[in-house]
Amino acid sequence: MSDTESGSVGEPDAADGPHTRRPAAALWLVTLAALTVHNVEEGMLGLNRWLTERPWFPPQASHLSDGQFTAALVIVTVAVGIIAVVSVFMPPRWGIEALTAVAYALIVNAVSHILMSFVSWDPMPGMFTSVLVLLPVSILVLRRLPATRWTAGSVVGTVLLAFVLLFGALVPAQYLPL
Numbered sequence: 001m002s003d004t005e006s007g008s009v010g011e012p013d014a015a016d017g018p019h020t021r022r023p024a025a026a027l028w029l030v031t032l033a034a035l036t037v038h039n040v041e042e043g044m045l046g047l048n049r050w051l052t053e054r055p056w057f058p059p060q061a062s063h064l065s066d067g068q069f070t071a072a073l074v075i076v077t078v079a080v081g082i083i084a085v086v087s088v089f090m091p092p093r094w095g096i097e098a099l100t101a102v103a104y105a106l107i108v109n110a111v112s113h114i115l116m117s118f119v120s121w122d123p124m125p126g127m128f129t130s131v132l133v134l135l136p137v138s139i140l141v142l143r144r145l146p147a148t149r150w151t152a153g154s155v156v157g158t159v160l161l162a163f164v165l166l167f168g169a170l171v172p173a174q175y176l177p178l
Contacts, residue, residue, distance in 0.1 A: 024095050027141050028084035031102060034137035035080055038109075038129040039073040045125035054120060064173060072173035079169070100148045103138040105162035110134040 048069035051057050064072065080102060087095035110130035117124045148154070 024092065024099065025084075025088045027099060027144060028088060028095075030137055031099065031106070031141055032077070032081055032084055034129075034133045035106060036077055038106075038126055038134050039077050041129045042126040043070050043073050047125040050122075050125050068173045068176050071176050072169035075169040075173060076164075079164075096145055097148055097154060099141065100145055101154070101158040101161050103141045103145075104158050105164075106134050106138045108162040110138070 048064060048066055083098055083102065087098040090098075113124050113127040113130040117127045
């Protein structure tokens with residue numbers, strides 16, 4: 001039985017070519033859709049205002065206009081989209097490792113929304129899609145991918161990616177004239 005028949009996306013044989021890229025592309029598409037829905041919820045439910053109302057939250061979050069915060073959400077979504085497109089055309093192992101890192105980063109993002117909602121006793125915008133979309137999709141994606149060999153570099157890379165997804169886009173967005 002092949003990897004795609006068993007439900008996971010594995011290393012293709014040299015003869016497989018683009019046919020083995022299709023399952024990986026589908027998983028990337030689902031992941032990107034989940035992130036987009038989550039970011040739309042954050043923007044529409046006023047995550048920027050929610051952050052501003054909590055002085056104990058990192059200070060760069062409260063210095064953004066709503067337009068700058070929306071730009072930060074777009075930056076994150078586009079960055080993951082670029083990683084997705086590039087990974088579909090890279091060697092399969094690279095794409096699988098990149099998707100694994102993104103899925104774990106989204107899990108960290110989702111868990112942070114849930115924890116912050118409990119700590120503040122107020123639902124953080126993005127918490128509902130964290131529970132209903134990000135966690136289930138990320139877990140599904142990870143279950144469909146073959147096991148990834150973790151190295152110190154891949155762990156550091158995943159943690160950095162999670163940090164960038166959580167806060168990294170806020171820094172460049174503050175310099176946009178929005």
